[in-house]
Amino acid sequence: MVDSTKKEAGTSFKPKALHKTAAIIMLSGAFIAGCATKEINSEPTRLYVFDCGAIESRDVSMFSPGVDEGQKKQLVNSCYLIKHAEGMLFWDTGLSDSLPPEGIELWNGAFQLSVTKTLKSQLDEIGVDPLSIDYLGISHFHGDHTGNANYFVNSKVIIQQEEKEAAFGEEAEKFGFSPESYHKLSIDNVQGIEGDHDVFGDGTVIIKRAVGHTPGHQVLWVNLAETGPLLISGDLYHFTKNRTYKRVPSFNFSKPQTLAAFDSIEAYVKETGSTMWIQHDKEQNAEIKHAPDFYQ
Ligand SMILES: [Zn+2]
Incomplete structure (x- = not known):
C-alpha cells in the first residue's frame, strides 16, 4: 500500500499547472501518513532462542582430532525463531521431543542425548503453532538439527542444493542423516539454493553458505534493530575453543571446504x-x- 502511494506521489511530482499543487500536497500527506502508519504497525524483528536438548560427548577429541583425548564434554542444542514483519523463519529443529530427560546413547555410547523441555511446549508458551511458520532453515541434516523437522510440514524449507540432494537422496544415512526425523517434509516444499539467500528481501535475515561439515552446510545471519548483527553458527564450530584454534571435527564431510568456510x-x-x-x-x-x- 505504501509502495503504490509512494509511486503515485513520485509520478505526480512534476507540476505543469498550479491547480495540481493541492493534489500533490494531498498525495504527499497520504504518503507521509502511510509511512507513519507502517512504522506504528510493524514491530521490530524478534529473535527467540529455544533449549532444544543436550548432548554429552564421551570423547571430545572427535571434534578436535588429537586434542583433549578421552575428555567428556557437555554440549547444548539450540533452535531459533525469527519473527519478521513479512513472516516467520524457524532455524534448526533440535533433538527430537521424543527423547527422554534421562537420555539415550548413540554411536555405541559416544554420545548421550537428552531433552528436558520439549520444543513444542516452548512454542506453546509463546503462542506459536509450528504449522504457521512460513520458512524453515536447517543448517544441516544431522539428527540433532532435524529432530523436530516433522512439525514444520507447512513451511518452505530453504537449504543448499547439495544438502537437499544428500538428505532426500537414496543414501541419506551415508551422510549421517536420519530420514525418519524429517520424512514428513515434502520435497516439493524444499527450495535448494546455491549460495547466500536473503530470506525476506530486505537484507536483515540472510542464510549463508558455509559447506564442509556436511555437503550443504549453512549458517544464519540476522541484523536486529537493538541487538545488532548476529551470526548463528550451525555446526561451523561446536564450541568456542574450536573456533579459536580452527579445528575440524574428524567426522566432517570435507576438511578443505570446512577451512574455506571458516575463512569466508x-x-x-x-x-x-x-x-x-x-x-x-x-x-x-x-x-x-x-x-x-527474546531479542529485537
Ligand atoms: Zn550439531
Missing part, C-alpha cells in the same frame, strides 16, 4: 561487526536469553 564466514563476521552465537556451546548459551524472552 570469519571475514563476513569481521566486515559486519557481528557477534557469533555457537549453537552447541554450553557456556555461551548460558549467557543468552531464552524464550519466552
